[in-house]
Amino acid sequence: MVLAVPKIAVLHYSPKPSWSSRRLLKALSDKGATSIYMLWSYLSSEVGQRCPVKYQNKCLDVDAIIVRGFGQGLTIEQYQFRIAVLRAAEDSGVLIVNPVEGIINARDKFTSLRILSSKGLPVPRTIVTENPTIALHFVEQVGDTVIKPIIGSLGLGSFRVSDIDTAYHVINVLLRANQPIYLQEYIEKENNMDLRVFVVGDEVVASMYRQATRGWKTNIARGAKPIPAHPREEIARAAIEATKALNLLYAGVDIIEAPNENFYIIEVNASPLWKGLQKATGIDPAQYIATMVIDLIKK
Secondary structure, rough: OOOOOOEEEEEEOOOOHHHHHHHHHHHOOOOOOEEEEHHHHHHHEEOOOOOOOEOEEOOOOEEEEEEOOOOOOOOOOHHHHHHHHHHHHHHHOOEEEEHHHHHHOOOOOOOOHHHHHHHHOOOOEEEEEEOOOHHHHHHHHHHHEEEEEEOOOOOOOOOOOOOOHHHHHHHHHHHHHHOOOEEEEEEOOHHEEEEEEEOOOOOOEEEEEEEOOOOOOHHHHHOOOEEEEOHHHHHHHHHHHHHOOOOOOOOOOOOOOOOOOOOEEEEEOOOOOOHHHHHHHHHOHHHOOOOOOHHHHHH
């Protein structure tokens, strides 16, 4: 019996494939799958039709979609549309990676931390509100605080404040932009670095420290230095548990190791970048993701 060659799409918003998208397309092809680069702008969904989801106005014909770029600065309407199309594809039997529920959980930073906390995983003290008085009271209580977008990545739009006057100005800017106020206790980092743990399925495939070279932000996109890491067993286990708790098949889990040997999960990314990770470790997570997706299709 000859098995059909799996057809797997990599979904992004950029007409030019990103670096990680290219790595995935190559890994899928190397493993014998037919790989397709797909853009959000050509997707549509129709109710009550034989083809619930179409691409370029033709019936969607793929076994799986790996969602790599969901989009930045989306309106609520754009976000709802993209979720609705993915759900329609998922309901029609297409494997969505990461699953729609996982994308929703991880994209909302507060919801993701609430879920992790409910599972007994360590997270920093965090609050979300639209009330400036409540927000300022939190800063007054906690002291060193990070104010960040509730949806966002790459460290963009995050501010560290330690006094009420500075917090007041940042909070008012957010309120004028009709944004909720998401605040998190700042956790002091050992050697000014945090840990990115890359999880695929039930395995930690690679890890790196991200050491800030200027300021306090440890995002590689903001100039942080990637250093190979080998997290201790309890941290690796927590990263895998966090990925599963959010219903993700793979994730980049950001963890801070405090000087007192405690650790805290700061964020779980459902579409993590890995150029810096691969450079630091020599490990290409695309190979693991491609293998996982092909195996899941075969099941």
